[in-house]
Amino acid sequence: MTRVIGLTGGIGSGKSTVSRYLAELGAIVIDSDKVGHEFFKPHTGAWREVVSAFGQQILTSEGEIDRQKLGKIVFDNQEALLRLNQIMHPRMKELVKTQLDEYRRQGVDVVVLEAAVLIEANWLSNVDEVWVVAASESTVLKRLKEQRGLKEEQILARIRSQLSNEERIKYADAVIYNDGDLDAVRETVRELWQNLHQ
Numbered sequence: 108m109t110r111v112i113g114l115t116g117g118i119g120s121g122k123s124t125v126s127r128y129l130a131e132l133g134a135i136v137i138d139s140d141k142v143g144h145e146f147f148k149p150h151t152g153a154w155r156e157v158v159s160a161f162g163q164q165i166l167t168s169e170g171e172i173d174r175q176k177l178g179k180i181v182f183d184n185q186e187a188l189l190r191l192n193q194i195m196h197p198r199m200k201e202l203v204k205t206q207l208d209e210y211r212r213q214g215v216d217v218v219v220l221e222a223a224v225l226i227e228a229n230w231l232s233n234v235d236e237v238w239v240v241a242a243s244e245s246t247v248l249k250r251l252k253e254q255r256g257l258k259e260e261q262i263l264a265r266i267r268s269q270l271s272n273e274e275r276i277k278y279a280d281a282v283i284y285n286d287g288d289l290d291a292v293r294e295t296v297r298e299l300w301q302n303l304h305q
């Protein structure tokens with residue numbers, strides 16, 4: 108039977124890194140960010156709702172939704188973020204469910220659903236267990252400043268718009284603490300993978 112792991116954590120906690128290691132070990136990974144991008148293509152229902160909520164100024168010259176422009180609006184404004192989430196999350200949940208059903212049908216062993224919003228968007232019913240990646244605020248700030256060139260206040264605004272580590276951990280079947288180096292997190296992931304297959 109297919110096992111579906113919901114992998115969540117705050118911005119910069121290391122979700123993509125953990126997903127990459129899980130993929131190396133044989134998991135199929137669904138990146139919910141990419142699922143969301145499907146709906147940013149021009150003239151889909153979600154696109155129309157987002158444009159009517161936030162205006163034409165959030166579009167690229169090709170008419171696609173510009174995630175950076177949208178991000179600037181929603182991460183400074185809790186109400187705008189809620190509005191966007193109301194448009195996006197139910198559609199994403201539906202599409203994710205379709206993908207998961209297909210993997211189940213194919214008899215895939217382990218599927219990882221990587222989703223920052225797994226808990227907030229109420230997708231827990233789509234997964235069999237929840238793994239939380241947690242890194243301290245200072246670690247996240249350091250990594251994202253260095254590696255994504257984000258400014259401290261941008262990172263903090265995103266962290267504040269999300270659940271805290273403590274809140275996420277309440278839902279966790281496993282917690283992957285990621286304040287150490289890459290070898291350490293890879294080893295933690297390997298152990299969790301082994302436990303799954305015992």
Ligand code: ADP
Pocket residue numbers: 116117118119120121122123124125250251254255285286287288289290292
């Ligand atoms: P998320 O997907 O949760 O936003 P990422 O996996 O993209 O987080 O990690 C954020 C950044 O930190 C990336 O540049 C990644 O390479 C780096 N990173 C993640 N874990 C570690 C680690 N243990 N040591 C050093 N850098 C790390």
